[in-house]
Amino acid sequence: MxxxxxxxxxxxxxxxxxxxxxxxxxxxxxxxxxxxxxxxxxxxxxxxxxxxxxxxxxxxxxxxxxxxxxxxxxxIEAMTVVPFGLYFQNTIKIVVGVMCGTLLSSSLSAFSFSRLRWRGRDMIFGMLLTTMMLPYAVTLVPTFILWSRLNLVNTFVPLTLPAWFGPPFYIFLLRQFFMSIPYELDEAAYVDGASPLYVYWRIILPLSKPPLIVVGIFSFLGVWNDLLGPVIYLTNPDKFTVAVGLAQFRGMYSAQWHLLMAASTVVLLPVIVLFFIAQKYFIEGITLTGMKA
Amino acid sequence: MALPAILGFLLWNLLPMLASLVISFTEWSVVSRPKFVGIANFSRMFNHDPLIWKSLYVTAYYTFLSVPLVIISAFLVATLLNQNVRGLPVFRTIFYLPSVVPAVANAVLWLWLFNPDFGLLNTILTNIGFQKSLWIYDEKTVIPSLALMSVWGMGNTMIIFLAGLQGVPRQLYEAAEIDGANFIQRWLYITLPMVSSVIFFNLVMGLIGTFQVFSQAYVMTEGGPNNASLFMVYYLFRNAFQYGRMGYACAIAWTLFVIVLVFTIIVFKTSPAWVYYEGERR
Known part of the structure; x- marks a missing residue:
């Protein structure tokens, strides 16, 4: 050209x-x-x-x-000494639970924190942010005690359920994106008698594909690479995840680095493929055609 | 509609947070019963523990070096990866790769890169006529070295920017181009303000996350040399899980909490001056 x-x-x-x-x-x-x-x-x-x-x-x-x-x-050795097939299945189950929960709950909350007006909104939003400021290491023990009192240790519940209650990081992320969508769009819909839920589902979400993709990628990777969570909450080897599987090459076989590297490559491949597909949605999401002109 | 978030806060966060606050006023080794000691942990921290000041200093030093470096480079790379070039999907994927390679593999690789005798970085330095550096093995260079390494892991920040760039309406660029604005001007007067809400996000999350830097110290330096990379959370971790001083660890955590909170509030207070929201009600 x-x-x-x-x-x-x-x-x-x-x-x-x-x-x-x-x-x-x-x-x-x-x-x-x-x-x-x-x-x-x-x-x-x-x-x-x-x-x-x-x-x-x-x-x-x-x-x-x-x-x-x-x-x-x-x-061959890496894939057989550790039952990765089973671990893949377990991880997928957690991934599905976490991704669905995160996408739904954080977008809904972010919508409320950015497009609706209610009393105490910004204060509560601030409180949500503070939960990220306390190092994980000190809330770890109390959180574990909480889950064991609920008798839910050694299930996927402690790993998946919190995702359904709006993780603050994603709420903050989506809020920033939602706030840059022109408010005139909401107003026009409300004038036509739409409900907030309609505005959320039909206007805000369709215009927010790139940030939602980011939330999807991050929550996928969060589960895929999370070692601490499964190590703490899963005791039964039938329930282990791929990250735990990778860690086993360092523990029980006293650092089999060559196997660890081979298994890591296999575990990494789905991530690369997923990202390659997902990044296609990083295209201009919003057009101002016919507005403010 | 914010109900899930509020419930989540009450259910999974408030209780453990309060618990850790209570623990900070006790002496507790996790296995024994906690013993209430009042503010003893805090007074010990401020009066009798020089290491806490050292750790506060290195954490702040690292944060103020790493956060701007990561944000600026991530933004520049995102801008590049938003150009209309051939093979864009491949470039985007490759630039994101360092963030998804398993931490263990990354750490071993960087230990070699930083190796004073055989490391690639020193090989490059000597080839272009500079002196060798001890990198993470010298008190003076360990923090800048780790900050350099953090730029490597900018992938997540980068794709948030990339998503942000999609929200900039093309019409604005076209209009500016017709008015004769060059690339730099378009970037300065359109891109920058339009993604300022995303810069704001990355800045706040960068501060919150980087103040809690831990794994680099844990995997690569073990806080050394001579405590020059004794980050606060690493020191806290040692107290909690190696010295069996959970109460003291929680006291450190809450001190860090207050510091991070103050910085976050400062950034939030300044935001009306430099963050632009298209959807703001006027």
Whole structure:
């Protein structure tokens, strides 16, 4: 496109200069993206090359980049010594519970904190935020005692149920996004006799796909990588998650790094695929056509 | 409609929070029975524990270095990943990768990068004619090194920005372009104000999260060298689970709580001056 213009209007000077600048600008963007990608790929490449190595080659300094010999066996061994099939199933169950709960409860609450007016709204919102300011380490023991009194330890309930009660981080995130949607849209709907629930479902949510995708990705990853929660609340090996499975390579087999790296790669793949699909929804969500014009 | 959040606060948060506040006035080793000691934990902290001041200093130092670094770089990368370029999905995924690679793998990799003798960072430094650095193995450089490492994990901040950039109406850019605004001007006068509500979010969450930095100290430095990376939550963790001083740990936690709260309130109070909400009722 840019080059095209350059040729066509080449004799006219100004336009030619504009397109040359565009080409330089594009080249610059690609250069930064490619260099940045190389840097960002580093840990991943490191992980994958380690997953094909024998344990002693992983830590050689300076590091070697080509596995010698290539140990495919790591993957087979990693997937069989720990029952990952079962762990995947368990994790999926928790993921579904947490994602549905988080998306629904936090968007509903965020809607109320950003688009509705009620007494004490901002004070209660502030109180929700303070719950994130106390280090996890000190509420850990009281929280555990709470769940064990309720007799719910060794079930998925302590890991999933809180997600249905609006985790403050996501409420805050969605609130910020909801607040940048023009209020005229709500007003128009209310004039037509719509209920707040209608406005929430038909106006705010459809305009908020990118932030909702972010909430989805984060809550998925939160469960996928959470080690502390399952370690504390799940005691029965039948209920373990993939994160616990990964940790087992460090515990019971006294740090089998090559297996850990192979299993980590397998556990990482669904995340990459998911993100690749989800990022497609990062497209302009709101258009002001016909408004304020 | 905020009922779930309020209920959640009452059910899962208020009780443990109050419990930890009560514990901060006791001496408790988790296995024994708690013994009420009044404000002894707090007076000990402020009068007889030089480590708490050290940990407060390194935590603040790290926070004020890391948070701006992460926000600025995440915003720049998000801007790049919002351009109309070929292979965008692949670039976006690659830039997010460091945030999803398992923490263990990341830590081992960084230990090598920082290695003074064989590490990649020193190899680069000597090649471009600088002196070698001891990175996380020197009191003076450990905090800047960890802040550098935190930029690596900016993926989450970046995708929040990326989502924020989608909320900027294209018409504004088109109108500005017709008026002759260049890229920098469009970025300064359209993008920046339109995503200020998201910058605000990332700033507040960055402060709250970074003040509670823990895992880097736990995995990589163990608080060293010479306590130069003894972050508050790591010190708290040691007290709670290694020295069996849960009461003292809770006292540290509540001190940190107040500090974080003060900073958050300051940011909130300044926000009307620099955060723009399209949906604000005027």
């Amino acid at each position: 840019a080059v095209d213009k350059g040729i066509r209007y080449g004799s006219e000077g100004i336009l030619h200069r504009v397109s040359v600048r565009k080409v330089i600008w594009r080249t610059f963007i690609y250069a930064v993206l490619i260099i940045g990608s190389a840097v960002a790929l580093f840990p991943f490449v490191w992980l994958v090359r380690s997953s094909f190595m024998q344990m002693r080659q992983i830590f050689i300094l300076p590091p070697e980049w080509i596995p010698r010999p290539f140990v495919w066996q790591n993957y």
